[in-house]
């Protein structure tokens with residue numbers, strides 16, 4: 001299952017869901033590995049090429065997902081991250097190698113994520129408030145969030161995306177929209193480059209299958 005053959009303009013088109021929860025509202029525990037495995041199977045069933053595993057204030061499920069795709073050699077590109085609770089709203093951070101602490105201001109959380117040795121991507125999810133819709137210092141913002149609806153965001157300075165915010169494997173397939181990334185290579189730097197250059201488009205789930 002790959003869309004590598006589909007290269008309009010020389011780009012590889014990847015169907016992505018960048019904000020999902022493998023353990024939902026639950027806590028990390030004995031069943032987490034099973035939930036992560038089911039989540040990845042669900043992502044493949046939903047036809048995704050790229051998935052962000054971004055549990056609430058917990059990086060461990062994302063790191064487990066990375067191990068699991070490698071162990072099973074799954075045709076899925078995992079971005080490990082977390083949805084960090086800040087004093088000013090949630091922030092999705094992708095590409096983390098070590099967790100970020102919750103409950104700081106949004107500005108401080110963004111600064112700490114940017115100071116990391118590893119390069120991170122920062123997404124404002126479900127922007128309920130005007131301050132979030134206008135947030136600076138980020139790479140992308142959700143217009144569509146399948147749990148919370150259409151936030152009618154227009155920004156021409158950053159990527160505007162659609163996420164499932166899935167809290168279970170079943171939620172992944174239920175999301176009718178995807179974020180299509182046009183990457184030059186299927187790698188973390190390829191994903192960063194696509195998002196920072198706004199080669200991210202909101203498309204219906206059935207769109208753009210190269211296979």
Ligand SMILES: [Zn+2]
Nearest residue numbers: 083090125126
């Ligand atoms: Zn949230």
Ligand SMILES: [Zn+2]
Nearest residue numbers: 019021083165
């Ligand atoms: Zn979420």
